[in-house]
Amino acid sequence: MTTSRTIIIATVLLFACSFSFLAFVGWKQQQYDYSHSWWALSFNNPKSNDISFTIENHSSETAFHWEIFLDKTSISHGDTILSIGETKSIPAIATDVTGRTVTIKVSTPKGTKDIYKKF
């Protein structure tokens, strides 16, 4: 006959295997860089007139081109290299913005995102 102690040991081992595997999957998938599929663009100060912005890269893209528009006129542009997991803040200034829209457009070979403030 087998005592229930053996059943408990076997059950605890099964639990440990399953829980450790699930924990690892959850931990890995929760890393922002896990899916290599997304990046974000945001204003450093969303409520003020400051138009400095940040690119946060969690994708396999590395080359980012940015351009600042005052209404539809480009006033500044540049390129930046960001490896996966890297975040970069880009300082920017625009003058004479009252009644106009400042748009930050960032593009990679695979897509474009923009953020804007309407003054």
Place this chain on the structure above:
Amino acid sequence: MFSFLAQLILFYLAVIITLFLPGWFLLRALPKKTRLFSRLEMFVLSLGFSLAITDAILLLLGALQIAITRWSILGSIAIFCAVTGFIAYRTRLRKPHPELPIGLFSRKQFFLIVLLMGLSLFIRTAYLQNNMVPSATDLGHHMYWTNVIVTKGIIPNYDKKDVAVGTDGNYSISAPQNISDFIIGEHLPFAAIALVSGISVISWFPIVTLLLIDMLTVLAIFILTLRLFEHSPQGKNIALAALFFIGPVFALMPPQAKYVSGGVIGNIIGNLLLPLALYCFLRAFKEKSSLLATLGIAFSMALFYTHHLTGFLFLFLAALSLLIIVVFYIRDIKTIVTDWSKLFFSLPVLSFLAFAVLFLFFVYTPTYLTNHAVDTVVGGPTKIEHTGLTPAQFKSAIGEPRVALTLAGIVFLLAIAYTKRKKVLTAKNKWLRALEFVLPKFPPGSDKQPAYHVIFLFSWSAVISIISLYPAWIKLDIPSGRVANYGVYPFVIIAAAVFVKTFSPHKTEQGKMIFFLKSSLLFSTFALLFSFMVASGFFDNQQNMPTATTPGAIVQTYASADYLSHKVSQSDVVINDHQNTVADTWVKIFFMRNYTYPLYRATNDRYENGIDRQEFCTLWMISTPDTPDSQKCFSQLGVDFTMVSAKDDAAQFQRSPSFWQVYANNELNIYYRPQ
């Protein structure tokens, strides 16, 4: 990788400290003349009691105004374990007692148990690996309250601030209003693990903890079935069949893996505590043990501090059992009442009841009592989902083969009762005796003691069937589907008994071993039934298996919430969306301001049913942000940040001159509305 390994080790340590040791020490400290439990029973009961003890310790800390922290929890548990450990040392058995017969299994049975547990875990693991980044709505709500305990070190006051519409048609954020939807026992174990391990509530640990509790429920059903059929020669085989019916087949349907990933915490813990309470009461009545009755009452108390719906079911079950005993055992009622008096008017029971009353009044009263929320679940169904299931829906909720086997068992029993009542069954208690034909008398040879195992099983399944199918009969107003899910457990046990009895030999009055079925039919019927069970169960598993995972989308919700939580001031008000964004209920954990911060647009039916939402501001502000009504809502409520799906709801904001788009990732955009 190192941080993960450290997390994992801390998690296991936290689980052992909070969910195993307190219960284990308590059970070791119980006065005893011989071994009370098999090792397997000890293992399952330790985890069940630890849930209750950890809850009680945290509530006591809260009542004593001691901050709930890692060290206060560890200190309290250490004191509890030291005291009970000392008592256990003093009351230990002087000579080693062998394992109870109920804890001994043949090699084949051992391998079958391990195989079934392994399969059960494997299927649940395969399902949950696609849900390990937490995003479920209910789990998000629960983890908010858990995080209140973790971050503030206090027992939370369950309240929320809603959008209020004044008599003048103006909008405002209301003063805090009490909520009765949450019960403290749903959050305390998770808070204890989070504090002791230091792992964030936004992680894998809540789902793994729920899986642990779900798997313990499977074991709890196993040990309960072993005790229910302790006196049957087929008892262990029935328990194994129950393990098969509850473990690997229909492993994903509610209330199992689906509820684990969905974070339906109250149900999952309630599903563990209810069988454990029944286990203790069953043994208490059978063995006339006031100690076991005390343990049963302790589990019932934990139930009422964790999940009121399960608590209600337990009360109905107890009431129906009592009614059955009064009706069927009226001639022996004097003996029964005498036995019960000795059981309940005993020192352990009365002492514990006194403790429970003091705890209720001076330590913590569940919110559904303080808010008088009991009134909301009586008086008959008010919502469409509370009006009862159709038989087809009920069948789906339980699992077709389980219902089929249970119904077959009932028909089988009625047929036996009809054809053999004069020969095999005496007129007295003939229906219960009929049940005993499949569910043997307990204990054998005792006529005056009620067949508690039969009565409990019958009451358990009957109460759930009635509330699920015909709630108006007993004037209840609770979700019928949720209740039906509880039926899985008694139906599994009855189906297992019918299945095993059908294919097992039994002894005739002449002492001859015969099968119910002719030998020519035996194998083919077994093969057919077994295939039906396996095919239906695994088909159901396959149907419930998710096809796509969205961890990328979920972490983008986290990232946008994290961004905004660092940018808002105390005066800013945020709204997000429940219709088109994933993991939206988790956003509030990044802010930790109020249960309803951010405000959110609910699903459309919540505005249409006339019950859940009395205002439309939260709908308008996202669906039509530029209309005068919406602008009035934004201004009067002070809402200045909106988080919406970049794919489904960005267009209306981009067209509007009132909003700045201040954040964008692949899934979500954030808009700012200057006031």
